[in-house]
Amino acid sequence: MQETGGIPTNGRIRLLDILRGFAIIGTLGTNIWLFADPGATLALLSFQGEGNSIDTWINGFLGIFTSGKFLGLLTIMFGIGLEMKYRKALRVKLPWLRMYIWTMILLGLDGLLHFIFVFEYDVLMSYAFTGIIVAFLVGCRHTTLNWIMAGAAAIHLFGLMLLTIVWIWMFHDEALFAEIMGMFQQTEIVYTTGTYLEQIQYRLSDFWGLRGEAISIIFMNIFLYLFGIRLYRAGAFSNDTNGRNIRKRLMIWGLGLGIPLNLLAFVPGHVFDLSVRYLFAPVLSVGYIGLIAFILERNLFGWLLTRFEMIGKTALSCYVLQNIIGSVLFYNWGLGLAPVDNVYGVIGAWILITIIMMIVAQLFVRLFGIGPLEWVWRKLSSAPFKSLSR
Structure with missing residues (x-):
């Protein structure tokens, strides 16, 4: 029997699978622009494009609802997953x-392998590092977790303020801006004219530079991991009145605050560029949790949500795919x-890859129950502890 928002009879929370799949598709909605125009990384951080064309407005509108939002959502989902694994480890008496x-x-x-051989904007290494940190914190009391969350948020905000000052200065210093744009043009050359081996060499030669975002969001990740843990402990994913009320508040406050805050990206002067991706985006991520739960509880768009669910069950495989x-x-x-300069071509590629993921995920779930990378990861992660779980 499958339920609408809580825990079904097999112990798996369907809403979490749907949210995970939704986040994977949304992540592609951000990354597709990096593939289509490898030298336009700044466009992901600033939606104040040149001109007033329809393409510029469509690009900006999509960025408001995608850029950073699914990064935040995935981070919260990883925190929830950590809490679930922690409870299971305590239940079956495994060394947590x-x-x-x-x-x-x-x-x-x-x-690391994904970064080297596929895509330099990999997030898995950042999640792995954050997960190790939070693994030591998950057993703390609620008050301690609250103080840690406040500390992580404060450090993140301070760092974001400093980066914003540098960011604004960059746009006002013509020589510095030209130098940075030259670096991005070199990136475009590597991916539009270079061989596969040359692209691997490029990623390895500038490893730490290309890991800049992954490193800079560590404290944001810690906060969102712990936020996901607190959500789960509060019963936000339970199929009862308390869970539904929490999810309703997430939708109202997340969308009600998140949308206007993210629209600040259009304020001239680039003042809010970084805040939109690294501060306001997670607010909208929370709204997405409540919105998807609202749709699921009312049995709307059932076919589409099932496709999200299949991708969610094979999230790691689909992310790499x-x-x-x-x-x-x-x-x-x-x-x-x-x-690709045509915005419609980029959106078309997003839709095409999403359809392929839906088909592949459906096949893997029906045939094997999980994706290939999930199967390998499960086997390797459980192998050292098999004797302890007997």
Whole structure:
């Protein structure tokens, strides 16, 4: 029997699978622009494009609802997953820290391979590092967690303020801006004319530079991991009145605050560019949790939500798959479609890859129950602890 928002009879929370799939598709909605125009990284952080064309407005509108929002949603989902694994470890008497740190090492290795051979904007390494930190914190009392969340938020806000000052200065310093744009043009050359091996060499040669965002969001990740843990403990995903009330508040406050805050991206002067992606985006992410729960509880768009659910059950495999397909479509060693200037072509590629993910996820779930990377990860992560769980 499958329920609408809580825990079904097999112990799996359907809403979480749907949210995870929704987040994977939304992540592609951000990354697809990086594939289509490898040298336009700044466009993900600033929606104040040149001109007043329809393409510019469509790009900006999509960015308001995608850029950073699904990064935040995935981070919250990882926190929820950590809490569920923690409860299971206590229930079956497994060594929590050894078990979870081992799984995060495997996730980090997956992310490293993904970074080297597929996509330099991988988030898995950042999640793995954050997961190891939070694994030591999950057993703390609620008041302690609250103080840690406040500390992580304060450090993140302070860092964001400093980066915003540098960001605004960059746009006002013509020489510095020209130098940075030159670096991005070199990136475009690598991906639009370089071979596959040259692209691997590029990612390895500038490893730390390309890991800049992954490092800078660590404290935001810690906050959102703990926020996900607190949501789960509060009963936000239970199929009862309390759970429904929490989800309703998430939708009202998340969308009610998140949309106007993210619209600040259109304020001239680039003052809110970084805040929209690294501060206001998670607010809208919370609204998405409530909105998807609202749709699910009313049995709306059932076919589409089932497709999200299938992708959610194969999230790791689909995340890597979408980036492999994006590489094949746009990079020089594949079909070489980049750079794509037409916004409709980029959206079309997003839809095409999403459809492929839906089909592949459906096949894997029906045949095997999980995706191939999930199967490998489950086998490797449980292997050292099999004797302890008997």
